[in-house]
Amino acid sequence: MDIHQIRLINYRNLLLQFANSPDEAARSDYGRIARFAAKAGVNPRYLSHINNGRKNLGDDLCREMERGLGLSHGWMDHNHELGPAPVDGDDAEERKFLATALELYRRSPVQVQQTLLDLALSLATRGDKA
Template structure:
């Protein structure tokens, strides 16, 4: 029972972090440490090797600070119809298959299913944070999510994380095109919107299609170091 409770609390912590925008933002609201919340989210163990978990006091503190009812942290929460959420009691293993996540194309992301398999992945790479077994990676395209995400950045997308308000998500459009898009999910007055981070984008926010489906929540972003940044300067001769 405790293991299931830990999983539910972990999923709800990720949901709250998504609503707040970051672990640091949630920490400021609750008067705790952003680093500590990140350690719980990623499953960082104590020096003794014992798994880090959320205690009752922190769970209650998060509920009070975010206006959730008593016991909210201990119950699974779906994201509602349309843009569905995975069951947070599901397995959240420390790594995807063999410690590697498939790097896939946006076409493959658009063909996402509830049991994704990507035998034709471009590559398989480690996700630096704890993630579910079906996590996959994509390269950011275009400028719609700048400045937070730039073209070429790697994003790791976990289908097991419940999407919440202000989560960064990869969504398969419900217009029959099968196209996938990367946006921020906004929930307001029972309606759902997809928001571009770039304030200069032509249509920065659009209402989500009724049949749109969340393929997963972004749990980590990585950027390649530009060529030449790590080059050592030439030493003067003589």
């Protein structure tokens, strides 16, 4: 996995965390990239280009995001594995699902990764919990 793929995965995970934050979860998807960009202190148009696969996350943008989000210098350049299963139980099926989803995501082309992320965001932010 090259640096651009690692950064893209980290960016998408940060965006997903932002979308699931208490303040953001109840809001519309419309404008989410702009709100995330404002929080991160970066240009929303550039993030739109990244989301559409037209640009990569370069050094300068990554450092700006790290500063804006309070991350350590170089955080975007390192692979951050999913954390442990929730403390409320040792759910082997949940860990298996997370590992499978992560593997699928990592093996997919950028366009498929975006579709998977969009689907996950859509399901995670639905008002009616299915």
